[in-house]
Amino acid sequence: MYFHVMLFLLLFSSRNISPMVPGNQTQFTEFLLLGFSETPEHQGPLFGLFLVMYLVTVVGNLLLMLIVTSDSHLHTPMYFFVSNLSFVDLCIITTTVPNMLVNFLKQSKVIPYAGCLAQLYFFTAFGSLDNFLLTAMAYDRFVAICHPLHYATIMSPRLCVLLVLLSWIISLVQSLIQNLMVTRLSFCRDHEIQHFFCDFPQILKLSCSDTFINYMVLYITTGLLGIVPLTGIVFSYSQIFSSILKVPSAKGKYKAFSTCGSHLSVVSLFYGTGIGVYLSSSTTQSSWKSTVASAMYAVIIPMLNPFIYSLRNKDIKDALRKIISKGTSFE
Secondary structure (H helix, E strand, C coil): CHHHHHHHHHHHHHCCCCCCCCCCCCCCCEEEECCCCCCHHHHHHHHHHHHHHHHHHHHHHHHHHHHHHHCHHHCCHHHHHHHHHHHHHHHHHHHHHHHHHHHHHHCCCEEEHHHHHHHHHHHHHHHHHHHHHHHHHHHHHHHHHHCHHHHHHHCCHHHHHHHHHHHHHHHHHHHHHHHHHHHCCCECCCCEECCCCCCHHHHHHCECCCCHHHHHHHHHHHHHHHHHHHHHHHHHHHHHHHHHHCCCCHHHHHHHHHHHHHHHHHHHHHHHHHHHHHHHHHHCCCHHHHHHHHHHHHHHHHHHHHHHHHHCCHHHHHHHHHHHHHHHHCC
């Protein structure tokens, strides 16, 4: 990851990070994030709301990672993926919310051009990582329920690490490609982004250049990195449900379903809000509705995920009780 960050910054600096605009347009080095600026009197309450959500997200995901790493009973493929998902969720919300909070305090809407591109890069990379990790978790549940006797052999530590490493590489590379495509664009005088963070569809709308190739790359990567993993998840759960229905006892069916409940909830939220965001951005004329939909996707879901995996999970609750009891014993 360090290599990609250094390459990313080197490419920006080599291009002087100032987008050239055609004709007699002036140069600029910043964008304006208009996100929640339609109601200035709500800036204070919104700052408090997003600050609370950010802190809850940070504490919740860090606590979940601590629980998984500290309890040896949770050193299994499923919880390995859960802890990685928590880390990625923490990175996603950190990519967008702190900058928004600073802008609330400064009563400013400005984000530097280089900062916008960095936000594009990391948000896209971490969003893709979420996608791949959810797919890996679906495969893990498929093997556990459909091939329980071979689970330990198939879901080896080596395979789990390889799946996560491959997810990182693909996500970082595809995000780097899309960002390099943006650096070739020129922008008009209108550099107001109707959003609270930089996103590819919003940036492409502001360009004076021909964005056909950019949109093609965006659609292809969205298709390959979105639809293909979702198809894998749907296939995995179709096989899971088919196997569960063959279980003779109601108790056995409930136990099998309960192991998938948390993951299914997260998948539904992730893809439901993700599809809603991009459908709303392409069909609705209301920037406020599109911004609220994006907040659900980029802020609310990372906050909810640790609670979804902990509130209905007996293993997580037991591990948390152990940590609390150890903490109280030292007092």
